[in-house]
Each structure stands twice: as C-alpha cells, then as structure tokens.
Amino acid sequence: MVNSKRLVDTFIELVQIDSETKHEGNFQAFLKTRFQSLGLEVKEDDTMSKTGFGANNLVCRLPATTDADAIFFSCHVDTVTPGVGIKSQIKDDIIYSDGTTILAADDKAGIAIMLETIQLIKENNTPHGTLEFVLSVGEESGLIGIKAFDMSALTANYGFVLDTGGPVGSITVGSPTHAGLEIEIHGTAAHSGIEPEKGISALEIAAKAISQMKLGRIDFETTANIGIIKGGTATNIVMEHVRMVAEVRSINSKSCETQIQHMKDLFEKTTAEMGGAITIKVEMKYGGYHFDAETNVVKIATQAMATLGMTAKHETSGGGSDANIFNEQGKETTNLSIGYEKIHTVHEYIPIRELEKATALAYEIVKHVASK
Template structure:
C-alpha cells in the first residue's frame, strides 16, 4: 500500500494490490468498441456496491452498440466545485482474450494483443479513488463519473451526451498518453472529408479514350494537396482510397476518405477548403464529377493556464510531489466533446506506454500516482473558492 498524507496531517492508503487486481480483472473483460456490455455491467455493479447512483443512457442504441454511457453520482457536502471524472470502456483491436503479465513494476500484454490500459487504467484509478473516499469518509464536493462507450471509433458515446445530464461545471478525463503530471490544455479540432469521384467506364484496351479514369482524377488531386505536417498546428491526410473493378476497365468510381486537424479553427477551415476545392477543380478538368461530404468531428481544446480546471489540476499534481506540465496533443479525446458542451475539461496523462500496440505496457507505480492525483483533485476542488 502507498500512504498519502493530507494537508491536515491525516493519512490514508492507496491499496496497491486491490488497484492492480481490479485493473487486471478489467483488461481481461473483452470490450471492443460498440461491444462493451460485459464491461459496462461489471463496472456498474462495482459503483452501485460503493453506494453511487448509476444511470445508463441510450447511446448504445444510437450508435448500434451493446451498452450506453454510464453516469454515476457521489453526492457531496455542498462545498467547493462540482466536478466529474471520465474514462472510456472500450478498447481497440486486437483486444480479445488479453493475458496480462506482471514483470516487476510493469504490467504488459502477452504480446499477441493490446493490454487495454487505454482506458482501463483510468477506470481502475477512478474506482480505487472512490473506494478510498468512502472508506476514509474523506470530505468532498459533488462528484460525477462519466464512463463512455465507443471512444476509440470516433468519440461516439460522448457525442450522445447532453449538457443537462451533468451537474458538474468542470471535468477531468483520464485518457492522455503523457506521464502522470501532464495536463492536455491544447488539442486540435478535426474534420472528416469523404469524396466520391465519378468518371466514365470504357474498355481499357479497345477504347480507353472514351473513358474518364476516376483513379487518375483522384491521384492527380491527391498529388496537388498539401498533406502531412502543414505547420506546427495543422495536419492533413488522405487515408483511404477505394475503387476500380478490373485492369481492363477504365474505373468510373473512386471513394476517398481523409481528414484535417488543427489547433487553430481558422487554419482547419482553410486546410479543409483547400482540399475540397482541389478535388472539385481536378474533377472538372477531367470532365468528371465529385460528391463531397465534410463533417466536423469535434472542437479544439484551448484551455488557459488561469482557468480553474487547469489550476485545480496543477495544484493537485504539485500536492502529490510531481511537477505539472501543460501539454499540447495532436489527437482527439472525449475531452474535446465535453468542452464542446461548455464544460471546461482537462485530459490528464496517465502514463500508459505503446498504446494501441501489442507492446503496450503500464507501470504499477503510475497507477498509484494517478490515484493520488485524482484524490488530490477531489480535495482541491472541495476547497476551491
């Protein structure tokens, strides 16, 4: 066990063996995106055992999944800032039949699957923190838990949430890949671009001049696009191209899928516009037609250092003897969605390593440190004025 000394001199314990046991239990429950039913049931039962009220929303039905988001509440004493903690139930593939191994301080996968620390490390830490609060009757304000589904396939569960479902005014997501002590304060907005290019079919050997190759149109357009790292704040990519039926047929249709991301919404708009304009102009040059769909996937994260949610995280991390860092990321998380709902949300580094790979690993010491940080956030938010 790890002993934590509070500012009032009182001490309480992180039960390391319990924390590790529940983490190992959770990673062995299969929960790929949209198939989180077993994991949701297990986690919901643990929260109810701890005396929390738990609701499950209709997100599962909306996204064609087996489970919805869980929203749990631990009533407070009416002091401080009402806050929420969040982690997601789903994992990426290969994530079935996980066999975790412990080697000293490190928990890793057996090498044929992911470990599932993304985000079951966050789930385990939240559960242990709530247990400690209950066991030690620690003072706390209103605490809500937002446990989402289908995060890994487009933040789909979080997108089904509504602001009126939550009483909190700020939140902390436990899902960033940095070290414990890091706070994501900047993250990009993202747009999804899908295009269907329609040309004209013809026999490739007999009369190719009568055809319009949709593949050639796509290739020319992609070659003209600025892609990859555009600048320090902006990236773009065409990730999928599908089309063609046979080598002796001029292809009359190609589907493209791409994206653009930027920390600056004006740059994101400009990059997206440039990509779609190039597609339209190139299709016109060849006498082809392009059908475009552009979707805003999530808004940017742009938290200021002076915002309460950032200050609370920093003070809590410092109280645990760690050095906080304010970081920027190129990826998206549920924090983007919560911010879009008007809820200032910090995504906290949880120490997971080599995520989304069969080399994934998690340090036991980081699980303990993160639990300490969560408890310190609860105390800091409770004392917040």
Template sequence: MDMHGIVDYFLELVKIDSPSKNERALADKLKRDLMELGFQVEEDDAGSKVNGNAGNIIARLRGNAQKPTILFGAHMDTVSKTPGIKPVINNGKIFSDGTTILSADDKAGICAVIQGIRSALKEGVEHGDIEVVFTICEEIGLKGSKNLDVKKLKAEMGFILDSSGEVGKIITSAPAQNKFYFKIKGKPAHAGVEPEKGISAVKVAGVALANMNFGRIDQETTANIGIIKGGSATNIITDLVEMEGEARSRNEEKLEKQTEHMIEAVKDAAEKYGAQVEYRVDSSYPAFKFDENSPIVRYAVRAVEKIGLKPQAAPSGGGSDANILNGKGIPCINMGSGFFNPHSPEECITIENLVNLSKLVKALL
C-alpha cells in the same frame, strides 16, 4: 494507497472483453462497483443509438463539503476485439503477453477513478459532489459522449483520464477534426481498344493528391488521405474512385482553410479532366483550449503538485471525450494516464503510474 488492490483491480478490468458496441460485461461490473461506493447509478440510451449492447454509465455521489462538483470520465471500449487478454507483470510494468493490446487505454483511467474515489471515501476525505461518466464507443468516433445528455450533469469542471504519457501531463488544448468523403466520377472505356473515350477517375485522384498539401501542415494542423478505393479490372478505365481523409487543427480558422484547400484540389483536378466530384465534410468534434491561468488548469496543477509530481501542460493532436464535453458546455481537460504504446501489442503501464493516477483522482476531489 493500496497498491496491491489497485493492481488487482486493473488486472480484473483488462481481462473483461469490451470492444466498441460490446461493453455490456464491463458496464455491468462498473455499475455494481459504483453502487457499492454509494453512487446513484444510471445507464443512458446511447447504446440503442449506436447499435451497441450497453449505454453510457452516469453516476453521482453527494458531497460532504462545500467544494466544486467534479466530473471524472473514461471510456469502457477498447480499440479492437481483445478476447483472452493475458496481462504480464515484469520489472514493475504491466504488459499483455504480446498477442493482444493491454487495454490500459482506457481501463487505467477507469481503475484510477474507482480506486481513487474508494481510497478517499475510506479515509473520510472532504469532497464536493462527484460525477462519474464511463462512455461507450469512444474508439470509433466518440459516439458515447456525442450521445450523452449533459443536462443530467452539474459538474463545474471535468477531468478525462484518457491520454498516453506520464501522470502529471495536462492536456490544455486539442484539435477539432473534419472528415472528408470524396467520390470522383469519370467515364468507363476499354483500356486497350478505346481509352480515349474514357475519363480515368484514378488519374483525377492522382493529380488531386499530387496538388494536395497534407501530412504535418504546421504545429497546430495535420491532414491525411487514408482510404482510396476504385477499379475492377486492368482493362477498364476506372470510372469511380472513392477517397476518405481528415484534417485536424487546434485553430478553427486553419482547419477551415485546410478543408477548403483539400476540396479545391479534388475539384480542380476533376474539372481539368472532365470528371465529376461529389463530396461530404463531417465535423467530428470541436477544439478546446485553456491557458495556464484558466481555473481548471490551475486546479489540475495543484492536484498534480499535491501528489509530488511535476505538472506538464501540453497540447494534443488527438480528440477525446473532453472535446465533446467542452463543446457541450462542461469545461474539461484530458490528463496523462500513464500508459504508453496504445492500440498495439506493446502497450504497457507501470505500476507506479497506475498508483499515481489513482492518487491524482483522490487529489482532484
């Protein structure tokens, strides 16, 4: 494959600012690039549904052989605003200059899809129908894929290129996630004059958290309380505390059990001190799980071996567009995309991994 062409294209992508809800410039470029490859390209209305300036890109290319219809997916948005990314190449690795993220998450995936398909078409590789989906707003809750109309897709299996780690890693399972929103309502009073007349929402929250099991629950399950807000002055018994958290598990029954545990911890503490609780639980995305004999896993293993790498099946603790697409009926797995330290200024990818990821796309056709 054209290593220099792949690297140049990746560097071009990372210099395009594309934070969540502001993917317009990148979307316009990718639409042009896909059309140059012969794809029929459309942009859906997901952007209007999330108050963004671009929608998901959906592209289709007819096959030239009786082979499965394959979907490739990656997301266009980055985890934070990234104006002025300055990529640096050093000893075969690509970094930013240390002041921003690199945005290999997920522009490495986008680069590989375009470059892998470009190489295959140039060499006349036989392939079935190809579908490409580049989503928006993945980093802020998978909002692009959640608003994707899968009735427009005919793929028999899909490969999302959006996992950190070496190329060859095959994500065979990923957790479902629930998000929690608690409002603990106590009673205000003067903290120095008549504290007995108040009910401290802070104390209720503290007792609830002390009795709550979170962190690493087991090998399939995690939980966390990540946001706590409340109080306005030290001389007022706080009458309102708000907490936000999450639970994840690759086992739906365990997720339900952990969800009930966290809710009960808050309710029990509120009852003990005479406070009130309002709460909401939102299901963020479903779990998925494939065993090693699943057709999609066997297909991925053969492709990885074809490019001379060792397949490594692994579970994930995070969600991706693969969770949503599986939930909507398209068998999908996430794939190791060669980048490391995502969401940080230390993010990097080796040129070798970038090229191997493009080779993998070509092998999956």
C-alpha cells in the same frame, strides 16, 4: 495512501472482462454493480438505441459531504481489438498482456483509478463536493457514446478525463478540431487496350489534384491526410470511379476550414478541367479546445501536481478524446496522462508506479477542489 495491491488487483480484474467496441454490455453491467457496491448512485442513459453500441453510458454519483464545487471524472469502457481473453502479467513492476492481445490500460487504467480514488475518499472520510464518474461507450469508434450523452445529466460544470498516455504529469491544454472528408470522383469507363482515349480516368483526376495538394504537416497547428483510396474493377477498364476518405485536424478552427477548402477547390477544379464529376461530403467529427495556464481545470490539476511534488507539463494533442465533446457541450474539461504506453498494440503496458501516481493525483484533485 494509495493501496497499491488493491489498485493493481482491480485493474487486472477489469482487463479480464472483454469490452471491445460495440460489445461493452457485460463490462458495463459489471461496473454498474461495482460502483453501486461502493455506495454511489448509478444512472444509465438510453443512448444504446441511438448509437447501436453494446451498452448505455453510465453516470455514477457520490453525494457531497461539504460545500464545494461538483466535479466529474470520465473514462471510456470500450477497447480496440484484439481485446478478447486478455491475460495480464507483471514483470519488473510493469503490467503487460501476454503479447497476444492489447492490455486495455486504455482506458481501464482510468477506471481502476476512479474506483481506488472512491475507496480512498471513503476510508479517510475525505471531504468532497459532489463527485460524478462518467463511463462512456464507443470512444474508440469516434467518441460515439459521449456524443450521444445528455450533458444535463451532470451536476458538475467541469471535470477531468483520465485517458492520455505517457508519464503522469501531462495536462492536455489543446486538442484539434477534426473534420472528415469523403470524396467521390466519377470519370468515364472505356476499354484500356482498344480505346483508352474515350475514357476519363477517375484515378488520374485524383492523382493530378493530390499532386498539387498540401498534405501531412501543414503548419504547427494543422495536419491533413488522405487515408483511403478505393476504385477500379479490372486492369483493362479505364477507372470510372474513385472513392477517397480524408481528414483535417487543426488546433485553429479557421485553419481547419482553410485546409478543407484548399482540398475541395483542387479536387473540384481538376475534375472540371478533365471532364469528370465529383461529390464531396464534409463531416465535423468534433470541435477543438485550447486552454492557458489560468483555465480553471488546468490550474486545479497543476496545483494538485505541485502538492504531490510533480511538475506539470502542458501539452497540445494531435488527437481527440471524450474531453473534446465535453468542451464542445459547455463542460470545461482537460485530459490527464495516466501512465500507459504503446496503446492499441499487443505491446501495451503500464508501470505500476504510474498507476499509483495517477490515482494519487485524482485523489489530490478531489481534496484540492474541496479546500478552495
């Protein structure tokens, strides 16, 4: 039933409207008009003043035509760089950019899927409960938009984020708790050629601590990484200050806490032994979730896939998405693969067949929920 030409034309139209993170305003205004033209009620929140981003979040609502559960679909409207002046091209039924920018299938493919699903519902008079479409800003900068979103604006208690790469058929059943650490070590400056003995190198403190630290793949649930190290002013000065930025991720929240404590203990112990000073700030970026095959959203997506002749793959992700925040705020949500590949690069692409399959899946989910 999917109108492939309309779907592809919609996607190409969407990617031509620039919406890099913090500059989502024009695209969000376009979407507001587009969803309203399809007969949906569109509500805009007032989070822009809190987030500092280029637009507010939107909730677009299609009223129920039958007594069925309300559900929501969610996508983000922002893109990474380079995402200005995107020119798409089709080769062998695959959509690419011209190679100078990203394609922005992450996540404009998801938005195209939303729009085509709505049109299919209307053209076929498909019965449905209340359908809500959430369009968030700032996802690429730490899920900023959805963190500021008021979940009470939603009627639905569960839903589906359309924002995972790879072939259609993957259901995200686990995503990690993610914590960020900022570590600042202070030593003592001294002339490195005349009296280095009087200095305490903040870098040496950091190096000694890190050499004893478990990093990388800790176990099958947990990872840790120190991604940024900055310090020093000149080669002839014993380094007085080092700033590091690190992260810990784990499907198991207790394992996340254990790894954070391990890193803190080593930094603090080593700093004390070598006579420096240290401050460590820990920020929980988002909470994780873990579902099984009987979780409602997993069952719905799995059964919808079966109807379409697909075999569902239940996958655990090492990354986060807006789904993490929905779950954290009590809205049961999984993330579905929609077919894009090599995101965040100028080599990003999406096969048209995958775009069609993802649309068919979203439409089947609507029908499945209405038939329950």
